[in-house]
Amino acid sequence: MAEKEARKSMIKIKPKKYKVGDIVKVDFIVIHPMETGLLKDKKTGKIKPAHYIDNITFSFDGKPFTTMKVWETVSTNPYFSVNYKVTGKGKITVDYTDNTGEKNSKSKKLKPKG
Amino acid sequence: MNRRKFIGLGVMAVAALPATLSALSTIDFRATKPDTWTAHTVADGIKALYGDIKPEESGVTVKAPKVASNGGAIPVTVKSDISAKSVAVFQDANPESAVAVFNTDKDSIIDYMFKIKMKKSGTITAILEGQDGKFYKGAITIEVALGGCEG
Numbered sequence: 001m002a003e004k005e006a007r008k009s010m011i012k013i014k015p016k017k018y019k020v021g022d023i024v025k026v027d028f029i030v031i032h033p034m035e036t037g038l039l040k041d042k043k044t045g046k047i048k049p050a051h052y053i054d055n056i057t058f059s060f061d062g063k064p065f066t067t068m069k070v071w072e073t074v075s076t077n078p079y080f081s082v083n084y085k086v087t088g089k090g091k092i093t094v095d096y097t098d099n100t101g102e103k104n105s106k107s108k109k110l111k112p113k114g
Numbered sequence: 115m116n117r118r119k120f121i122g123l124g125v126m127a128v129a130a131l132p133a134t135l136s137a138l139s140t141i142d143f144r145a146t147k148p149d150t151w152t153a154h155t156v157a158d159g160i161k162a163l164y165g166d167i168k169p170e171e172s173g174v175t176v177k178a179p180k181v182a183s184n185g186g187a188i189p190v191t192v193k194s195d196i197s198a199k200s201v202a203v204f205q206d207a208n209p210e211s212a213v214a215v216f217n218t219d220k221d222s223i224i225d226y227m228f229k230i231k232m233k234k235s236g237t238i239t240a241i242l243e244g245q246d247g248k249f250y251k252g253a254i255t256i257e258v259a260l261g262g263c264e265g
Contacts, residue, residue: 023223038209067217073208073230075187081227
C-alpha cells in the first residue's frame, strides 16, 4: 500500500446553483482504507494495523462549522454529507487527520449567484 | 399568506443571516473522554461521553435501510430540528461501539449523512445534546445481510 501519497478526495456542493441564504449539501468523499485493526491480511496471516481517519473539520473561510470525531466503524472510502447555509463568497475547506498522523485538506470555492 | 407578508418574511430572513456565525467549540473527545473510544457497549459509550443521562426518546430521526445488503457501507442519516451542542452516534454490532461525534453550534443544521460498516444486524443509536442541556435519543434497528468487517 502506498501510504505516503496524498489521498484522493472530492468535495461536491449540491445543488450546483445556489444563492446567499440557501442551504446547500456539502458532500465529502475520500479514498481511505479505514482499517479496523482487527482483520488479518489473507496473504501474510498477520493482523493489519489500525488505520482510520479520526478527525474531520468542515470550515468556511477558516471558521469551522462542523467538526467530527470518527471511529473505525465508518466505512471504507468514507462519505460525509453536511448541510451548510451559504453566507457569501468564500472557500469551504475540509481538513482531516488519521490515526497515523497523516494530515490532508481539500477545499472548494463557494460562489453563490445573486 | 398574502403577497405583502411573504415579501416581508423574505426580507427578515435575509437580514438575520450574516449576524450569526459564532465560533465553534472544538472539544477533543479523544483526549478528554478516552473511555468512549474503547467502550464495548452502547450504554458504556454513552456513559463515558455524557455521564448518567436519561435522554428523551424523541426529537432525533435516524434513517437507514431496513435491510442492508452490504454491511461494508450502510448509509445512515441523522436529522433533528433541535439546536444542538453535539451529536454522538453509536451502534451495537461491532466490537467497539462509538461511530462518530459531531460538534455543532446553534446555527448548524443537524442533517448528517455518512456511511458506516457493521459486522451483523444491530441497532444504531444517536444521542443529541441540546443547547438547553437536555438529551434526546433516536434509534433504528436494521438487518445486515452481509457482514461488513470481513474485507
